[in-house]
Amino acid sequence: xxxxxxxxxxxxxxxxxxxxxxxxxxxxxxxxxxxRPPFCxxxxxxxxxxxxxxxxxxxxxxxxxxxxxxxxxxxxxPEDSEAIPEIVRDPPGPPRVLAAPPWGVEAAPxxxxxxxxxxxxxxxxKSPAGVTVAVDSxxxxxxxxxxxxxxKVLPINARILGTMAGGAADCSFWQRLVARQCRVQExxxxxxxxxxxxxxxxxxxVYQYKGxxxxxxxxxxxxxxxxxxxxxxxxEGQRVAGRAFAVGSGSSxxxxxxxxxxxxxxxxxxxACALARRAIYQAARRDAYSGGRVRVFHVGPQGWRxxxxxxxxxxxxxxxx
Amino acid sequence: MTVAxxxxxxxxxxxxxxxxxxxxxxxxxxxxGDTVQFAEYIQKNVQLYKMRNxxxxxxxxxxxxxxxxxxxYLRSRTPYHVNLLLAxxxxxxxxxxxxxxxLAALAKAxxxxxxxxxxxxxxxxxxxxxxxxTREEAVELLKKCLEELQKRFILNxxxxxARFIDKEGIHEVDNxxxxxxxx
Numbered sequence: 001x002x003x004x005x006x007x008x009x010x011x012x013x014x015x016x017x018x019x020x021x022x023x024x025x026x027x028x029x030x031x032x033x034x035x036r037p038p039f040c041x042x043x044x045x046x047x048x049x050x051x052x053x054x055x056x057x058x059x060x061x062x063x064x065x066x067x068x069x070x071x072x073x074x075x076x077x078p079e080d081s082e083a084i085p086e087i088v089r090d091p092p093g094p095p096r097v098l099a100a101p102p103w104g105v106e107a108a109p110x111x112x113x114x115x116x117x118x119x120x121x122x123x124x125x126k127s128p129a130g131v132t133v134a135v136d137s138x139x140x141x142x143x144x145x146x147x148x149x150x151x152k153v154l155p156i157n158a159r160i161l162g163t164m165a166g167g168a169a170d171c172s173f174w175q176r177l178v179a180r181q182c183r184v185q186e187x188x189x190x191x192x193x194x195x196x197x198x199x200x201x202x203x204x205x206v207y208q209y210k211g212x213x214x215x216x217x218x219x220x221x222x223x224x225x226x227x228x229x230x231x232x233x234x235x236e237g238q239r240v241a242g243r244a245f246a247v248g249s250g251s252s253x254x255x256x257x258x259x260x261x262x263x264x265x266x267x268x269x270x271x272a273c274a275l276a277r278r279a280i281y282q283a284a285r286r287d288a289y290s291g292g293r294v295r296v297f298h299v300g301p302q303g304w305r306x307x308x309x310x311x312x313x314x315x316x317x318x319x320x321x
Numbered sequence: 322m323t324v325a326x327x328x329x330x331x332x333x334x335x336x337x338x339x340x341x342x343x344x345x346x347x348x349x350x351x352x353x354g355d356t357v358q359f360a361e362y363i364q365k366n367v368q369l370y371k372m373r374n375x376x377x378x379x380x381x382x383x384x385x386x387x388x389x390x391x392x393x394y395l396r397s398r399t400p401y402h403v404n405l406l407l408a409x410x411x412x413x414x415x416x417x418x419x420x421x422x423x424l425a426a427l428a429k430a431x432x433x434x435x436x437x438x439x440x441x442x443x444x445x446x447x448x449x450x451x452x453x454x455t456r457e458e459a460v461e462l463l464k465k466c467l468e469e470l471q472k473r474f475i476l477n478x479x480x481x482x483a484r485f486i487d488k489e490g491i492h493e494v495d496n497x498x499x500x501x502x503x504x
Contacts, residue, residue: 207354237354240324242332
């Protein structure tokens with residue numbers, strides 16, 4: 001909520017769903033009356049900002065069908081939403097289903113009905129050569145391996161990568177949204193977006209949904225004008241910069257190999273990629289929920305590039321158990 | 322300066338002190354996300370006050386402003402679960418330390434601590450603190466606290482940072498044990 005006192009105007013800090021407001025706008029009542037639809041009988045106070053959910057404010061213009069369900073969603077918080085006109089409702093018929101259920105696969109008995117990628121190992125670390133990112137590619141539903149070829153690295157732009165751990169949908173959706181925001185910012189400022197800004201955008205977006213069940217543990221890695229940069233962002237609201245992170249169920253195994261290898265030099269890109277590959281491999285060997293292929297990416301001053309994608313079984317031949 | 326996730330150190334050089342103004346620091350711990358969001362909000366508002374009025378908020382005013390915000394949000398649906406120490410130097414009143422917790426309690430104190438470490442260090446501070454303590458004695462007292470943590474605290478906290486605020490501003494304190502580790 002935004003409060004205007006006599007000499008100080010506070011910008012609302014709390015980016016939670018109901019109280020989200022980008023700017024405090026003190027609009028005269030007459031102007032607001034003109035902007036309101038005629039059937040809205042609710043009087044809005046003088047200094048009330050238009051509160052919107054982050055999602056709604058970004059997506060409102062594109063899909064009019066989606067707007068209807070968003071307006072319905074706003075009804076859950078009636079005291080903040082403007083009065084909803086009655087003519088707007090879902091068309092009659094069966095509820096729309098976006099994806100058919102998979103054949104012959106039983107979902108895990110408890111927990112969410114969608115894929116959660118806590119069972120994963122992703123890591124990233126900075127070296128003078130750039131930022132090296134490595135991920136496995138296994139997705140599990142309970143004790144069933146749903147896929148061995150999931151792509152857990154999401155490009156935000158040509159110089160910034162994001163990794164995926166937690167809910168697959170959450171990660172891919174929110175990072176795509178952040179990619180959109182970054183592009184808009186680049187167009188407005190005529191300057192490449194910094195990794196700190198991209199990670200802060202993501203952290204602020206997911207903070208609004210804190211406690212509502214988002215599951216996201218991502219590393220935003222890139223090269224900007226300050227050099228290599230690495231941030232860990234998660235759905236709890238944590239955002240921290242660092243030299244090396246590993247995320248997922250296999251992260252502790254990866255940390256072991258990574259930290260001991262970083263103590264020596266990982267000065268060149270090849271050495272860094274080799275260390276990353278070995279760390280994911282060792283984590284995949286010990287953690288049942290990690291495996292598949294080990295993909296290694298490297299972000300340099302010119303942008304990111306996929307260095308290798310090796311099957312864990314092939315790496316076992318190479319490293320010898 | 323450590324940030325832990327579950328049983329792993331996530332980061333070993335994370336600064337939990339937020340600079341409110343030239344002579345005020347806010348130390349903010351608690352729920353991840355809430356800490357940074359709340360501290361940055363207070364920080365920006367303190368800076369806004371300076372821009373609007375031409376002079377900085379005093380530590381007392383900043384502490385009361387912070388507490389007011391904590392109290393307002395306490396009974397909303399989105400309270401901030403943060404514990405704070407606000408330290409500052411007022412040119413007229415001298416140094417001031419304010420202890421605040423997530424229930425929006427505010428107390429001015431000569432020394433304070435939050436967290437499990439408080440159980441070990443408050444008694445040391447009680448025993449050795451005296452009102453006219455000098456800077457060197459204060460650094461020695463801080464060292465005693467850190468050594469005790471190293472000896473008896475079950476968590477291996479490997480890196481700390483320390484700052485000193487006086488009428489010239491905020492300074493780093495370097496000669497403490499367990500000084501910050503490159504992560």
